[in-house]
Amino acid sequence: MERFKQKLQAAAIPFRENEPLAAHCTFKIGGPAQLFVMPENEQQLCSAVALCKELAVRYYLLGNGSNILFADEGFSGVVIDVSALDAEIAVEDTVLTAGAGVRLAALCKAALKHGLSGLEFAYGIPGTVGGAVYMNAGAYGGEMKDVLTTVRYLAAEGEVREVPAAELDLRYRHSIFEENSGCILSAQFHLQPGNAADIRAKMDELMAKRVEK
Numbered sequence: 001m002e003r004f005k006q007k008l009q010a011a012a013i014p015f016r017e018n019e020p021l022a023a024h025c026t027f028k029i030g031g032p033a034q035l036f037v038m039p040e041n042e043q044q045l046c047s048a049v050a051l052c053k054e055l056a057v058r059y060y061l062l063g064n065g066s067n068i069l070f071a072d073e074g075f076s077g078v079v080i081d082v083s084a085l086d087a088e089i090a091v092e093d094t095v096l097t098a099g100a101g102v103r104l105a106a107l108c109k110a111a112l113k114h115g116l117s118g119l120e121f122a123y124g125i126p127g128t129v130g131g132a133v134y135m136n137a138g139a140y141g142g143e144m145k146d147v148l149t150t151v152r153y154l155a156a157e158g159e160v161r162e163v164p165a166a167e168l169d170l171r172y173r174h175s176i177f178e179e180n181s182g183c184i185l186s187a188q189f190h191l192q193p194g195n196a197a198d199i200r201a202k203m204d205e206l207m208a209k210r211v212e213k
Contacts, residue, residue: 001035004055004078011047014038014084021070021079024062026126030070034077038084042099042185046154048080049183053158061183063131064103082130088186091116095149096189100130104137107189108203117194118147120202124210130184134177136170140206145170147189154183 008015019036022028039045052059058077062068065083085101089110096116098107108123121142125132133151136144148165155161161182169176177184 001057004051004057005035007051007055008037008048011044013044013048014040018074019079021074024079024081025065025068025070027069029072031072031074033075033079035079037078037080039080039082040084041086045080045082045085045183045185046160048078049154050158052078052080061130063101063128064126066126066131083128094191094193096191097186098129098189099186100128100133100184102129103127104129104132111191112196112199112203115194115196115199116191117199118142118191119189120199120206123203124207129187133168133184133187134175135173136175137173140209143170143172147191148187149190150188152185152187153177154185156181160185 015035015037017035018032021030021033037048039048060075060079061082062079063082083101085099087102087106088099089102089107090097091110091114094116096107096111104122104125104127107129108119111119121138121140122132125137125139127137132144133148138144145165150162150164151168152160152162
């Protein structure tokens, strides 16, 4: 672990020791992570994962921490905070491209801003793009596979791959990433032109339902 910390410092990748995990999950439960790594960009994320594998350090990729329970004794190893990445969303015509650390709420608001429909169902889901793709998140009749087109990820072997959604075995709360140990880096979504007022109304309606329940 000391070598790991030295290499993180040499690569200028931010980290904290004995970071309380209760502060990083929605249940507010969990002891400290031995090391809590906060990569600021995709290159740092890939480097941190590569270092974990090189030095045989146990690691866990954490997004927004929704539906995650950490033990009171904490995590012996490295927790990599994907949500610390710079939140980047690119919009081109009807296509949105977002980094894995982008919150779903921010993605939905970007779609609304550009009058694009198809992500309304995701408004209010407390997660990141990476987590939503990983589990094919869904609500109120929609799920990520309805709008997802391609995903870029760091494969277990160490190279970055880009694959179409059709190859990700997307089904109810499942994707191929649950088996292949890939680290999702970004995702691309194809939406439909829509009326901003109608999109906003649908988002508000679904958020109200979520709050009520």
